[in-house]
Amino acid sequence: MNAPQPQIKTSSPIGDEIKETTCYMCACRCGIRVHLKDGAIRYIEGNKDHPVNKGVLCAKGAAGIMQHYSPARLRKPLRRVGDRGSGEYKEIEWDEALDTATAWLARIRATDPRGLAFFTGRDQSQALTSWWAKAYGTPNYAAHGGFCSVNMAAAGLYTMGSAFWEFSEPDWDRAEYFMLFGVAEDHASNPIKRGLSKLKARGAKCVAVNPVRTGYAAVADEWLGITPGTDGLFIMSLMHELLRSGKVDLDFLIRYTNASWLVIEESGGQEDGLIYYGEKGRPVCWNADAQEIQNAYECDGKPALKGTYTLPDGRTGRPVFELLFERYLDKRYSPDNVAEATGLDAATIRRIAVELAEAAFDKSFELDIPWTDAYGRRHEKTIGRPVAMHAMRGISAHANGFHTCRAIHLLQILLGTIDVPGGLRYKPPYPKGLDSLPRPSGRPEDVLRNAALAGPHLGFPTWPQHLLVDEKGDPTRIDKAFSWEAPFAAHGMMHTVIANAWKGDPYPIDTLFMYMANMAWNSAMNTSDTIAMLTDKDARTGEYKIPHIIYSDAFASEMTAYADLILPDTTYLERWDCISLLDRPISEPDGPADAIRQPVLEPDRDVRPFQDVLLDLGARLGLDGMITKNGAPTFPGGYVDYMVHHQRLPEIGMLAGWRGDDGSDAVRGPVNQDQIARYTENGCFWHEPLPEGLQYYRHSNAAYLGYAKDKGFVTDTNPIVMNLYAEELQRFRLAARGFGDRTVPEVHRTRIETYFDPLPFWYRPEDVTQKTGDSYPLHAITQRPAHMYHSWGGQNAWLRQIQGDNKLYISELLAKEKNIQDEDWIWVESRHGRIKVRAKIMNGVNQQTVWTWNAIGKRSGTWALDPDASESQKGFLLNHLIDDLLPEQPGQYRYSNSDPVTGQAAWFDLRVRIEKADAAEPDDGQSGFATLKPPPGTPPRVKMSQYGKRFRRKT
Ligand code: SF4
Numbered sequence: 001m002n003a004p005q006p007q008i009k010t011s012s013p014i015g016d017e018i019k020e021t022t023c024y025m026c027a028c029r030c031g032i033r034v035h036l037k038d039g040a041i042r043y044i045e046g047n048k049d050h051p052v053n054k055g056v057l058c059a060k061g062a063a064g065i066m067q068h069y070s071p072a073r074l075r076k077p078l079r080r081v082g083d084r085g086s087g088e089y090k091e092i093e094w095d096e097a098l099d100t101a102t103a104w105l106a107r108i109r110a111t112d113p114r115g116l117a118f119f120t121g122r123d124q125s126q127a128l129t130s131w132w133a134k135a136y137g138t139p140n141y142a143a144h145g146g147f148c149s150v151n152m153a154a155a156g157l158y159t160m161g162s163a164f165w166e167f168s169e170p171d172w173d174r175a176e177y178f179m180l181f182g183v184a185e186d187h188a189s190n191p192i193k194r195g196l197s198k199l200k201a202r203g204a205k206c207v208a209v210n211p212v213r214t215g216y217a218a219v220a221d222e223w224l225g226i227t228p229g230t231d232g233l234f235i236m237s238l239m240h241e242l243l244r245s246g247k248v249d250l251d252f253l254i255r256y257t258n259a260s261w262l263v264i265e266e267s268g269g270q271e272d273g274l275i276y277y278g279e280k281g282r283p284v285c286w287n288a289d290a291q292e293i294q295n296a297y298e299c300d301g302k303p304a305l306k307g308t309y310t311l312p313d314g315r316t317g318r319p320v321f322e323l324l325f326e327r328y329l330d331k332r333y334s335p336d337n338v339a340e341a342t343g344l345d346a347a348t349i350r351r352i353a354v355e356l357a358e359a360a361f362d363k364s365f366e367l368d369i370p371w372t373d374a375y376g377r378r379h380e381k382t383i384g385r386p387v388a389m390h391a392m393r394g395i396s397a398h399a400n401g402f403h404t405c406r407a408i409h410l411l412q413i414l415l416g417t418i419d420v421p422g423g424l425r426y427k428p429p430y431p432k433g434l435d436s437l438p439r440p441s442g443r444p445e446d447v448l449r450n451a452a453l454a455g456p457h458l459g460f461p462t463w464p465q466h467l468l469v470d471e472k473g474d475p476t477r478i479d480k481a482f483s484w485e486a487p488f489a490a491h492g493m494m495h496t497v498i499a500n501a502w503k504g505d506p507y508p509i510d511t512l513f514m515y516m517a518n519m520a521w522n523s524a525m526n527t528s529d530t531i532a533m534l535t536d537k538d539a540r541t542g543e544y545k546i547p548h549i550i551y552s553d554a555f556a557s558e559m560t561a562y563a564d565l566i567l568p569d570t571t572y573l574e575r576w577d578c579i580s581l582l583d584r585p586i587s588e589p590d591g592p593a594d595a596i597r598q599p600v601l602e603p604d605r606d607v608r609p610f611q612d613v614l615l616d617l618g619a620r621l622g623l624d625g626m627i628t629k630n631g632a633p634t635f636p637g638g639y640v641d642y643m644v645h646h647q648r649l650p651e652i653g654m655l656a657g658w659r660g661d662d663g664s665d666a667v668r669g670p671v672n673q674d675q676i677a678r679y680t681e682n683g684c685f686w687h688e689p690l691p692e693g694l695q696y697y698r699h700s701n702a703a704y705l706g707y708a709k710d711k712g713f714v715t716d717t718n719p720i721v722m723n724l725y726a727e728e729l730q731r732f733r734l735a736a737r738g739f740g741d742r743t744v745p746e747v748h749r750t751r752i753e754t755y756f757d758p759l760p761f762w763y764r765p766e767d768v769t770q771k772t773g774d775s776y777p778l779h780a781i782t783q784r785p786a787h788m789y790h791s792w793g794g795q796n797a798w799l800r801q802i803q804g805d806n807k808l809y810i811s812e813l814l815a816k817e818k819n820i821q822d823e824d825w826i827w828v829e830s831r832h833g834r835i836k837v838r839a840k841i842m843n844g845v846n847q848q849t850v851w852t853w854n855a856i857g858k859r860s861g862t863w864a865l866d867p868d869a870s871e872s873q874k875g876f877l878l879n880h881l882i883d884d885l886l887p888e889q890p891g892q893y894r895y896s897n898s899d900p901v902t903g904q905a906a907w908f909d910l911r912v913r914i915e916k917a918d919a920a921e922p923d924d925g926q927s928g929f930a931t932l933k934p935p936p937g938t939p940p941r942v943k944m945s946q947y948g949k950r951f952r953r954k955t
Helices: 064-068 093-113 126-136 150-160 191-203 215-219 233-245 251-258 319-327 334-344 346-362 401-414 495-501 527-534 610-621 639-645 675-681 702-710 727-736 746-755 791-795 812-818 947-951
Strands: 018-020 032-035 042-046 078-080 089-090 115-122 169-170 177-181 204-208 222-224 260-266 284-285 292-296 316-319 365-369 382-384 387-393 422-424 513-514 548-553 564-568 575-580 593-596 647-651 685-687 778-783 808-811 826-827 835-843 847-853 911-916
Touching: 018 593, 018 847, 042 064, 078 093, 093 115, 093 548, 093 564, 093 610, 115 126, 115 495, 126 610, 150 401, 169 191, 169 387, 177 346, 191 204, 191 215, 191 610, 204 215, 204 346, 233 319, 233 334, 233 401, 251 401, 260 284, 284 316, 316 319, 334 346, 346 387, 387 401, 387 422, 495 513, 495 527, 575 639, 593 675, 610 639, 639 675, 727 746, 808 812, 812 835, 812 911, 812 947
Parallel strands: 115 513, 177 204, 177 387, 204 222, 513 548, 548 564, 778 847, 808 835
Antiparallel strands: 018 032, 032 042, 078 089, 078 564, 169 422, 260 316, 284 292, 365 382, 575 593, 593 685, 778 911, 808 847, 826 835, 826 911
């Protein structure tokens, strides 16, 4: 008999204290346990109990230590004393900094609140920043979503009350077939890794659709190296095949979508293409059993999905499904006809369609979970359809992204895989129908001196009346979001702010106030012109065209060099923070969840959490909700005070867990003074799994909708009907045809008519972004590496050791054609500029595509790196080559380089050519930017970081 083995402790204490909090090294917000020793961070591990990561920690998360101790951390408030970009700053006290900011902001608020443009980057406190901006009264507020993946979010919310990532998640435990479109470590990182390992352990098939085979695509069972910008064509071809072969879930379509609703046929009329609404304002269908028109919500027979029917007013109507059927059965979407453009062969497309249908229907299953739908029908079983999908920026950052993103949801809906076991599962507070989502505020009448804005800045227009335009139809926001240029700009258009402010179009501003938005580098398309605009002066007055720039960040980046006033932020390990259901939630499919950050260490510099600073500024400005009747700050304890005591609606606040006097209420309940203590005791998160009967079909699940209304997630218990046909788009089209009381400026009419199609369609991005002819035949895109996130990852001492520069990856075929070898210097040129980079040859890339890693290239002298650091000497950004505006055309309006529906930056539509360079040739691109001077207080550079040395045992 074997002797008992000694127990090995795999996790011995290595410090003298452990504090739990939430990671901020990317957007996933995993739970972490920070081990402290002698007042310093010794080690970071994943929190095994946390719903997001269940203990998994990635390289970035572990390297949070080097983020916290980065030499690039700002140390004290700074005031510019030289020209912008000179790096000449003087250190000032917080009182002076806050007095200065208050004086600038108070003057603007008293004269014209539009003079403030407040935009934030990849921050995680938008519930606070949006509330602050609303109280201030400027219409000009948004975060970075317009530059990121707003197409994905907007398309999902206009279609099915949800989207991917924070809104829903594949059922990793039951999916048999998983398709991943355009995803490379962006957004959901650890959750996807955990999910893929579950799928692989069960032998489920994973198909990655991406021009580049890296990361998740590299471990997929099948890689489809699609040509950028053609995902929509591929998806519509899959729909073509499924519809052609009758492999769609008709029961699901009839019950939960608008497939049977009748659409008015009135060619040239003012209601052409709208849904017909009958009695009680309900849509109608044709009841094929009763042979009559009926209220579609109460149809007691079989609704027709095809045919033409006479409406009660004598006009004719056709079911949505028939319009959809005709659209995708069109031969332009047949596999044979899309093969060349997509770079995929027709047989593969047909096979994928067959595999999808087999997984959805032949592997369908039932769970013993009874439920009742919102129409009163009892279902004894819950049907599973084990096909799941996930998509992100790769399909959305194109000028055709909105329609592509909507198409991927239509594909899932046709297969009946939305919020079912095995499919895509909603995460509370989603789904939210369009009636539960806000409309944007910012029309001229919404903006008053010294007053709060009438409503929220961002929202979901459903009628032209909701646009933020004046009586002439011109934009009222500085970024032109929600104007005829980009009507569904749900996340704003941060990428247009600097150019518009510089031009004074639609009006000049006084102060640009930014937080964590590296607009002079990573977050700008057209970096050189953006920098020129930030530094340009009015020849007449000698003043900067953008008079004041206030910037807050924890680190000295490329952007800090252009600010007039710098408010230094803490690192994520030095502050209270809130991952709120009112913001970008971290819920799980089984129920809502939220989290906090707690300070793990006190700052050792004269810095303050931006959230505290914002509340302080709000109190100094006397903003609604930030001062008491006596004029004292409402939240003297700063952000953590706000997290507990602020109520957005009665009994609904920032934190959903442990509400009420005894902490027994969830989501809605009175303020609990012990709430923060309860979070910290619980590892800094809260998660409430729902009963199984509330976990599926939540768009139409009566019990769930009742729960959601009670918790304030939705405004009523009506079913959230999936919009196969998005009538909302047609309303804008009709306005462009001259109907209704809204003026559509002549210049925008054709564009609205073309792109506001209520059914997704595919067009070449160049139809919007203008053709480059044969001059720039290659697509150029970026991928986010597993070990970096935004620009702050590339300065991290440990992550830099994984990668300190980047190369341009090209296919073997292209290398041969151009006689390029590995490491050769090559020119990459777009119609906007050229940069010199090194080449790397690889197999797993679409033949028409070149690509590189994102966010590694740095400007010399920034981020406390050596001026000769490889990130600035060998690393590069493709941003230098991307247009922010479309090329000037005589007599034509100059649009931003964006999707015409949502205004999403179309930075994945970059077209380039490459040619071999002489290594000695000077580069007028990336390295043409002068070295920036580091701000005062930057510590002397060390040649080698030896952080761990302090913990070594003395011998
Ligand atoms: S995926 Fe990694 S970096 Fe992102 S939050 Fe989780 S541990 Fe942190």
